[in-house]
Amino acid sequence: MKNAPTFARNAPVLGRENLSVRVSEFLVDHIRRNRLKSGDKVPSEIQASTTLKISRGIVREAYRSLQAAGVIEIESGRRPRVGALKNTAFTQLLRHALSTQQASTDESLDLRQAVEVRAAELAAVRRNDDQISMLRNAADGMRRTQKTPDDFVQYDIQFHQVIGEATGNILFQLVSGGLRESLETSIRAGLERRTTQTQLERVVETHEAIVDAIEAQQSTRAGYLMTIHFDEAKNALRGLFPDQPKIKDIRQGNLVGVA
Numbered sequence: 042m043k044n045a046p047t048f049a050r051n052a053p054v055l056g057r058e059n060l061s062v063r064v065s066e067f068l069v070d071h072i073r074r075n076r077l078k079s080g081d082k083v084p085s086e087i088q089a090s091t092t093l094k095i096s097r098g099i100v101r102e103a104y105r106s107l108q109a110a111g112v113i114e115i116e117s118g119r120r121p122r123v124g125a126l127k128n129t130a131f132t133q134l135l136r137h138a139l140s141t142q143q144a145s146t147d148e149s150l151d152l153r154q155a156v157e158v159r160a161a162e163l164a165a166v167r168r169n170d171d172q173i174s175m176l177r178n179a180a181d182g183m184r185r186t187q188k189t190p191d192d193f194v195q196y197d198i199q200f201h202q203v204i205g206e207a208t209g210n211i212l213f214q215l216v217s218g219g220l221r222e223s224l225e226t227s228i229r230a231g232l233e234r235r236t237t238q239t240q241l242e243r244v245v246e247t248h249e250a251i252v253d254a255i256e257a258q259q260s261t262r263a264g265y266l267m268t269i270h271f272d273e274a275k276n277a278l279r280g281l282f283p284d285q286p287k288i289k290d291i292r293q294g295n296l297v298g299v300a
Contacts, residue, residue, distance in 0.1 A: 064093060079122075082120045111127040128218050132219040132222045147278075150224065152220060153217065154267075157201065160204050165257075165260040166258060166260055175199075176204070179200035180200060194225070197248075198221055207255070247266060247273070248270070254266055
């Protein structure tokens, strides 16, 4: 090494982590350059190992990381393929942020509110009859299960999933779904703090009114009602129940600026 060129002596030795990153970048770049779609085949571990001159063990480690992130799908005995979009990695990131207190429940609810309000507005424009039927079924289920919290929460989750689908935008479904899953414990806690029948009835009425607005293609009203829903959800987590506009007035268009 004494007579080795300066750049060789000073070049950093790539550790296992850096080599794994190199494999990941190679595969992601391969997908991008070849414009591969979900389900298309990607280089096998042997091919990547040979091309990059990196050990099979490190390549396998990188492939498993990409599988966990949803970038590729791996099945025994088959070539790896480009993965379908999933929110698994996003959900894990959010849960980690919440569990380690790097992000608060309030911050997560603020993000979810921004996504869900816009989703309601888009759903009002793009929804179809089947989706309206599913939304009504979910709201009816919430009304029937006010005394069984687990069932109530499941209908609530179903309700918001359908709104995400009605946007026609896969990214809304992924982001809002990941936020819902990471906040499920908080959703239950907020529900449990609504201790009176009037408070639970308010939640159901708000969801029913959202369906009415989406069915009538009233985008502004749908977004406004979703804003009220999330403001009340955040207040419930704090044990606060301030006066809010009556759902009846919103439905009848008695509030200025809500069409």
